[in-house]
Structures are given as C-alpha cells and as structure tokens.
Amino acid sequence: MVPGDPVDTVVEMIQAQDILKQLLAQRPLSEPQAEEVFTAILSGQLDEAQVGCLLGLIAARGPSVDELVGGARVMRRHVTPVRPPPTGATLIDTCGTGGTTKLFNVSTAGAIIAAAAAPGRLMVAKHGSLSRTGRGSSEVLAALGVNVAASPEVQTECLRSVGLCFSFSVHHHPAMRFAAGPRKSLGFPTIFNLLGPLTNPAGARRQLIGTYSQDLSLKVAHTLARLGVDHALVVTSHDGLDELTTTNTNLAHTVLDGQVVTRVIDAADLGLARATVEQLQVHSLEAAARAVRDCARGVGGPTLDMAILNAGAALQVGGIAGSLREGVSLARAAAASGAAAATLDALVKLSNN
Numbered sequence: 475m476v477p478g479d480p481v482d483t484v485v486e487m488i489q490a491q492d493i494l495k496q497l498l499a500q501r502p503l504s505e506p507q508a509e510e511v512f513t514a515i516l517s518g519q520l521d522e523a524q525v526g527c528l529l530g531l532i533a534a535r536g537p538s539v540d541e542l543v544g545g546a547r548v549m550r551r552h553v554t555p556v557r558p559p560p561t562g563a564t565l566i567d568t569c570g571t572g573g574t575t576k577l578f579n580v581s582t583a584g585a586i587i588a589a590a591a592a593p594g595r596l597m598v599a600k601h602g603s604l605s606r607t608g609r610g611s612s613e614v615l616a617a618l619g620v621n622v623a624a625s626p627e628v629q630t631e632c633l634r635s636v637g638l639c640f641s642f643s644v645h646h647h648p649a650m651r652f653a654a655g656p657r658k659s660l661g662f663p664t665i666f667n668l669l670g671p672l673t674n675p676a677g678a679r680r681q682l683i684g685t686y687s688q689d690l691s692l693k694v695a696h697t698l699a700r701l702g703v704d705h706a707l708v709v710t711s712h713d714g715l716d717e718l719t720t721t722n723t724n725l726a727h728t729v730l731d732g733q734v735v736t737r738v739i740d741a742a743d744l745g746l747a748r749a750t751v752e753q754l755q756v757h758s759l760e761a762a763a764r765a766v767r768d769c770a771r772g773v774g775g776p777t778l779d780m781a782i783l784n785a786g787a788a789l790q791v792g793g794i795a796g797s798l799r800e801g802v803s804l805a806r807a808a809a810a811s812g813a814a815a816a817t818l819d820a821l822v823k824l825s826n827n
Contacts, residue, residue: 490524497531508544516552516649526656529664537665542697545665549673552649556626556641556676559634563594566792569601569671570684570716573663577754578765578777580717582611584784586770589638590817591808592794597633599676603643609762612642617763621825628825636820646675668694679704682788684716688725695727695734705730707791718783720749741783744802749776770818772809782806
C-alpha cells in the first residue's frame with residue numbers, strides 16, 4: 475500500500491479500542507465504520523487479539539446488514555479478480571456459507587449440472603474454499619482432478635470454453651491472511667463465512683447462496699439488495715441446512731430489482747422424494763468425490779435429487795429457466811444425458827493446461 479493513499483488515512487483514523495467498546499455494548503457498526511474496520515483488518519493494521527475480539531463480538535450478536543454491506547465492499551476491493559469472457563452468457567455463482575451439518579458437496583454438484591444444462595448461455599464461476607471437514611469444494615474438485623490452483627487467466631478460459639470455473643478463495647483473497655489465525659483459533663463461523671460468498675472473484679451479479687440460519691439468510695438477502703445484485707436466491711432449510719434441501723421445507727428469499735420477496739420451497743411439490751440427512755451425508759473425501767461424480771453422471775438417488783434441485787434454482791436465477799420446476803427439469807436432463815459428466819471432464823482437462 476502506497477503511503478498517503480486514502481485507504482491509509484482511513485486506517486489511521488480507526489481507534490480499535492473504541493470500536494471494541496462499541497461492540498461490547500452490543501451496538502452494531504454503521505456501514506462506514508464497518509468499511510473502516512474491515513479495511514484495517516485486511517490491511518494488517520490490527521493485531522490478532524483485536525481481530526479475534528472483533529470477530530467474536532460480532533458473531534455473538536449476529537452481524538447486521540450494515541456490517542455485511544461495509545465488509546463486502548472492502549472484500550471486493552481486495553479480491554484478486556477473474557475476468558469473465560465477453561460471451562454474452564449470464565454469469566452466476568453457487569457458493570454457500572457452510573457452518574452447518576456437512577452433507578455431500580451440493581453446491582459443487584449443482585454448479586456442474588447447471589453449467590451443463592445451458593452451454594453458451596450460462597457461465598458458473600464457482601467460488602469455494604477449504605472445509606473444516608477436509609471435504610470442501612476445493613478438496614473434492616482436486617480429488618476429481620480439477621486444478622483448483624488454476625490462474626485467473628485459465629479460469630477465464632474455462633468459463634469461455636466449458637461454462638464453468640473454480641475460484642479457490644485462498645488464491646483470490648490474499649488479504650485474508652491477516653484474519654486466518656484468529657478465525658482458526660475461534661473455531662466457529664464468523665462474519666467472514668458470510669462475506670466470502672458475497673465476494674465472487676469474477677464479479678457474478680447473480681447468485682444462489684445457502685446460509686446456515688433463517689435470521690442470517692434474510693440479512694444476506696437484504697445485503698445483496700443493497701449491493702445491487704441483479705438476481706439472487708438466498709436459502710436455508712427449516713432443518714438448518716445451508717442448501718435447498720429435500721429433507722424438509724426451505725425458506726427462500728428472492729432478491730430482484732432491489733426488493734426481497736420471501737417464500738417457502740418444498741421439493742416434494744416438484745416431484746422430488748423426501749430424503750433424510752443421513753442419506754445425503756458422506757464421511758470421507760473419497761465418498762464426497764464419488765457423490766459429485768455420480769450426480770454428474772445422473773445417478774445417486776437422494777443425492778442426485780438434491781443436486782438437481784439446487785442446479786434448477788441456479789438455472790432460474792441465471793434466467794435460463796422461467797420457474798424452479800422448469801429449472802429442475804433442465805437440470806435432470808443435463809445429468810441424464812451425460813452433458814454434466816462431459817462438463818466435469820472438460821473442466822478437469824482445461825484447468826490443467
């Protein structure tokens with residue numbers, strides 16, 4: 475950072491102790507304060523004790539929309555970008571927050587199927603990270619042969635040629651190293667679990683985001699509305715999963731034209747069988763990779779239904795399907811025809827070039 479840069483001035487203005495006292499009194503940060511605080515964190519201006527305390531106090535109360543908006547603006551300024559190709563195709567992300575019961579990698583399987591269902595019309599810039607379980611999107615895609623460390627330039631070519639890329643958060647958010655230690659020590663979800671999905675490296679303005687609580691799902695939806703998203707669907711299941719699920723009904727917030735509209739989605743209404751959480755869980759990296767591969771091949775029973783449901787939602791948010799029912803139908807056809815498996819194979823090959 476160049477001395478005298480306006481960001482330097484902002485950072486110098488921060489009085490960390492005053493901010494901590496405000497949070498300790500359970501008074502949320504304003505949007506400008508949040509921008510200042512997250513600029514300080516991502517610029518390495520606060521020590522680990524201060525960062526841990528800030529994150530813990532915000533988590534204890536629950537982040538406000540102002541804090542999410544301010545934090546997301548700063549994260550977006552610090553991201554290492556992927557330049558989407560000028561193809562005219564719609565760009566979407568399916569990154570969720572995590573922080574709940576670990577199933578198979580639903581959003582990853584859904585991203586592959588959605589990209590395959592609309593070649594040339596939809597590009598999926600799948601953002602993802604490591605998982606505390608060792609079975610996150612990056613680990614699973616690497617196990618399937620995808621080069622998760624592909625450069626931004628290679629990711630752009632993957633979007634152009636395959637309609638799908640993977641943006642590994644570790645390589646796109648280098649400033650997050652200043653918060654890595656405190657986040658690991660805290661051991662529970664922090665505001666950064668929500669800010670990551672709001673900071674797609676390719677700048678996707680359409681998103682399917684799963685969140686781990688009903689309260690946070692609504693806050694994320696209003697945050698996206700204020701950030702000017704084109705179209706988003708923010709979901710959480712009524713049994714606490716951060717996906718659109720077949721195990722229960724789902725609370726879904728549609729963000730469109732700056733407005734948030736809430737409805738309940740029941741997969742049973744779309745002809746999908748009710749599943750149990752146990753049917754959707756995997757317990758090893760090998761099993762997780764196999765589940766995603768099976769979904770791409772159009773097999774898997776309950777796991778395939780779950781992947782198709784989320785791919786269908788992505789297709790609706792991407793403007794490819796006029797309804798969730800139509801999206802599910804398109805997704806099912808992409809998996810059954812072998813198109814999704816071919817998309818995964820193409821991503822493996824091109825990402826390693």
